[in-house]
Amino acid sequence: MPETLQTITPDMVIHDVVTKYPATVKIFHGHGLPCTACSVGARESIAGGARTHRFSPEKLDLLVKDLNAVIKGEPVSVAPKKAPVGRGIPINVLGGGDANRPIKQVIAIMSGKGGVGKSLVTGLLAVSLRRQGQRVGILDGDITGPSIARMFGTTGHPTKTANGGIEPLKSKGGVKVMSMNMFLENESDPVVWRGPMVSSAIKQFYSDVDWGQLDYLLVDLPPGTSDAPMTVMQALPVDGVVIVSSPQMLATMVVMKCVHMVRHLKGTIVGVVENMSYFETPNNERYEIFGPSNATELVSVTGAPLLGQLPIDPALTSLCDSGRVEEYYSEAYEALAANFVNTLKIKR
Ligand SMILES: Nc1ncnc2c1ncn2[C@@H]1O[C@H](COP(=O)(O)OP(=O)(O)O)[C@@H](O)[C@H]1O
Ligand SMILES: [Mg+2]
Structure with missing residues (x-):
């Protein structure tokens, strides 16, 4: 199958990243960033989410490094933490859909x-x-x-x-x-x-x-x-x-x-x-x-x-x-x- 992976950067919107690369959900959660599961993640960038959760610049660097690693199937620094099924990206079920989600x-x-x-x-x-x-x-x-x-x-x-x-x-x-x-x-x-x-x-x-x-x-x-x-x-x-x-x-x-x-x-x-x-x-x-x-x-x-x-x-x-x-x-x-x-x- 064709190789379509792109590099993930801190300015990217969390929602877009997890929609395109579902494997990143576990990394966000592994780093203690639960934004993938809430509506904040629909608009917030990775850097913005990290700021909200008081990440140091080093911690943000490590997160971005792990996000890129996981989409390439390379080893990551944290134990990937599973997000509950159905909570991977902003949830719409029975609550009205999210118009921004493709x-x-x-x-x-x-x-x-x-x-x-x-x-x-x-x-x-x-x-x-x-x-x-x-x-x-x-x-x-x-x-x-x-x-x-x-x-x-x-x-x-x-x-x-x-x-x-x-x-x-x-x-x-x-x-x-x-x-x-x-x-x-x-x-x-x-x-x-x-x-x-x-x-x-x-x-x-x-x-x-x-x-x-x-x-x-x-x-x-x-x-x-x-x-x-x-x-x-x-x-x-x-x-x-x-x-x-x-x-x-x-x-x-x-x-x-x-x-x-x-x-x-x-x-x-x-x-x-x-x-x-x-x-x-x-x-x-x-x-x-x-x-x-x-x-x-x-x-x-x-x-x-x-x-x-x-x-x-x-x-x-x-x-x-x-x-x-x-x-x-x-x-x-x-x-x-x-x-x-x-x-x-x-x-x-
Ligand atoms: N309501 C139905 N009326 C007639 N044939 C049906 C009906 N539902 C399923 N079938 C037929 O039964 C077979 C099995 O259905 P399928 O959808 O492949 O089942 P599953 O995906 O659950 O294994 C297929 O040949 C399908 O066309
Ligand atoms: Mg079948």
Whole structure:
């Protein structure tokens, strides 16, 4: 991947630095500079923040040296201190977005197991948000099992932008997409990487990609609650998590694992989605194929609002397989996107 690192200087605004280089959050915190987590960091320079916290010139020098070291993967002088997940850069969730931030909200989509339709919900949510005029990107965090690029039919390899970043691929409808698929010779090539490699790719997908101005960056997490989704959650400044489930007892138990994981990482669940809730015949008869909805239970265990209940639609499979997910229209998804926007309330 291209080298796009720049030197960090004391006059740079803290917010800009941590947005571009999420790894610096831990260094700011390691040096006892909590400005990344408060609104001050949105305007204040590194030197200004250091002054506020009564840093000596030597201490400021050391901080800047460590910030530059961490983005180059070199050793640093302090033990990097983890900022709570979701508090990496000024937080907007449920509080109204920060108009100065290029990516207003980073929202991870999680499910306790594979096959519940997490990637599909991520893709269709993006499509509906786009239709409603939102600027949306999808970061396919499933490095070893990417599926987003295929769904959108975005093919080709990413190129470099004028300022040296990676240009994400753009779907026909204008959704920006970054997926490991784009770096593979053949779509079916396996990615046999261990956690640290996955984590490093994810970070680059976030910080080295020229996302431009986005209202939402949706991150399709790998399935489950194992090392892989956890790595992604920790590698990115996630503002909130949406949990996708399906109406099965087992799925609800699995949801509890998600809840525990998000709590463990000090993140925020901003909403739940019940996928495959029902099947509707052309005569508008509804069948709850996977059993009765457990949406109420979902809301009570997560403490988060139900953003939508989505039908099973056999038409989806072929549209996804042929890269035409944007041709799909369903009121259920339009309603989901509207609820999502209302819940996150971004000021533009
Ligand atoms: N509501 C739905 N109706 C019809 N097919 C669905 C629905 N949700 C998911 N699918 C299909 O189920 C399969 C698994 O979905 P996917 O989004 O890949 O799951 P996950 O990302 O959770 O592993 C895909 O083939 C997808 O098209
Ligand atoms: Mg998936």
